[in-house]
Amino acid sequence: MGVSGRSHAELEAIFEEVEAPFAFVDLDAMWSNSGAMLGRAGGKPIRVASKSVRCRALLERILARDERYRGLMTFTLPETLWLAEAGFENLLLAYPTADTAALGELALRSVANPEGAPIVMVDCTAHLEAIESVLGAGAAPVRVCIDLDAGWWAAGGRLKIGPKRSPVHTVEDAVSLAQEIERRPQLKLAALMAYEGQIAGVGDRPPGRRLRGRAIAAMQRRSATELAARRAAVVAAIREFAELEIVNGGGTGSLELTGAEEAVTEVTAGSGFYAPTLFDAYSRFSLTPAAGFALSVVRKPSPGVATALGGGYLASGSGDAARLPSPWLPEGLELDPEEGAGEVQTPLSGKPAPELRIGDRVYMRHAKAGELCERFDALHLVEGDEIVDVVPTYRGEGRTFL
Numbered sequence: 001m002g003v004s005g006r007s008h009a010e011l012e013a014i015f016e017e018v019e020a021p022f023a024f025v026d027l028d029a030m031w032s033n034s035g036a037m038l039g040r041a042g043g044k045p046i047r048v049a050s051k052s053v054r055c056r057a058l059l060e061r062i063l064a065r066d067e068r069y070r071g072l073m074t075f076t077l078p079e080t081l082w083l084a085e086a087g088f089e090n091l092l093l094a095y096p097t098a099d100t101a102a103l104g105e106l107a108l109r110s111v112a113n114p115e116g117a118p119i120v121m122v123d124c125t126a127h128l129e130a131i132e133s134v135l136g137a138g139a140a141p142v143r144v145c146i147d148l149d150a151g152w153w154a155a156g157g158r159l160k161i162g163p164k165r166s167p168v169h170t171v172e173d174a175v176s177l178a179q180e181i182e183r184r185p186q187l188k189l190a191a192l193m194a195y196e197g198q199i200a201g202v203g204d205r206p207p208g209r210r211l212r213g214r215a216i217a218a219m220q221r222r223s224a225t226e227l228a229a230r231r232a233a234v235v236a237a238i239r240e241f242a243e244l245e246i247v248n249g250g251g252t253g254s255l256e257l258t259g260a261e262e263a264v265t266e267v268t269a270g271s272g273f274y275a276p277t278l279f280d281a282y283s284r285f286s287l288t289p290a291a292g293f294a295l296s297v298v299r300k301p302s303p304g305v306a307t308a309l310g311g312g313y314l315a316s317g318s319g320d321a322a323r324l325p326s327p328w329l330p331e332g333l334e335l336d337p338e339e340g341a342g343e344v345q346t347p348l349s350g351k352p353a354p355e356l357r358i359g360d361r362v363y364m365r366h367a368k369a370g371e372l373c374e375r376f377d378a379l380h381l382v383e384g385d386e387i388v389d390v391v392p393t394y395r396g397e398g399r400t401f402l
């Protein structure tokens with residue numbers, strides 16, 4: 001049995017007719033993860049991070065699953081416009097854009113539907129100017145969201161922990177940008193977002209590194225306390241002079257912490273649906289692996305090694321070994337320390353390797369969530385012991401946004 005409770009033999013029976021390589025999502029596991037995340041969010045609505053799903057059919061199913069799923073957090077403006085065109089509503093673009101053609105399209109959408117058009121992210125006056133530059137004189141206001149840096153500053157600001165994103169960190173920074181937005185009639189301040197990547201995206205149980213895990217947990221506790229106070233102060237200060245419909249924060253790894261903050265109106269989650277390997281390393285929750293891919297064994301370079309075709313689907317980020325895909329089933333397979341997961345082949349050793357024959361399949365997990373969908377044009381959806389649907393990924397629809 002694997003971590004999901006499914007065995008290699010079960011997966012092989014389910015996918016008997018499917019030629020490897022292929023990718024799949026186990027819906028039973030995904031809905032179990034969904035339930036766990038809704039519970040952890042403590043009643044706050046969850047905005048679904050599209051970058052971590054990258055499959056329209058699954059985004060639709062997730063949004064229809066529970067009314068506490070509200071809207072999408074999107075990752076590029078062309079993607080956002082494409083989703084809006086397809087009928088998705090309540091879209092918050094989480095990263096700033098310099099795409100003037102797409103901003104022009106957004107401006108048209110904002111005229112047609114001032115309160116329903118997507119909200120875009122800003123963290124400096126250059127972002128405000130870029131939006132204004134595409135707006136005609138009588139255009140309807142474009143709704144914007146301030147990205148507040150959620151990083152934790154220690155040692156008097158000499159040590160800054162957290163993703164290097166927004167320069168807006170203090171209450172004064174946020175108020176000053178909010179006032180700048182208020183002075184511009186063609187922009188409307190609609191939201192504030194603060195994403196605490198150092199808590200939500202970093203596991204405090206890194207395998208084999210107990211001391212590092214303890215240090216991470218201590219950092220996360222202190223950072224969460226500091227951020228809760230700062231986020232509340234920023235929200236209160238801005239609400240003195242502007243309406244803020246949305247205060248967004250958090251991610252799969254921080255739902256219970258961010259959801260508990262009074263100032264936060266909604267949390268975000270995406271990765272937790274697929275539960276890739278980087279989300280195995282948290283003490284606060286455990287998820288069930290729900291997405292995987294299968295490779296075909298095509299060679300036996302020696303009796304103890306089975307070499308699969310392809311498999312080099314590394315995850316983005318710092319480039320450490322945790323970004324490699326992980327052998328999943330049959331249990332006990334290991335990557336080769338020299339070759340890792342390769343462009344054309346992935347040698348596998350370990351206990352089950354001698355039993356693997358040419359034509360057998362092995363099952364792997366990606367380190368991150370949505371990036372899996374950049375490697376496959378379809379996802380086989382499994383429920384019980386059956387493939388219930390095959391749906392296109394973004395890539396399968398001919399869309400690769402990043």
Ligand SMILES: Cc1ncc(COP(=O)(O)O)c(C=O)c1O
Pocket residue numbers: 049052073094195200201249250251252253268269270271272369
């Ligand atoms: C702005 C923002 N919010 C939330 C998330 C959390 O997404 P997930 O739940 O997929 O980790 C991310 C992930 O990078 C993000 O960039």
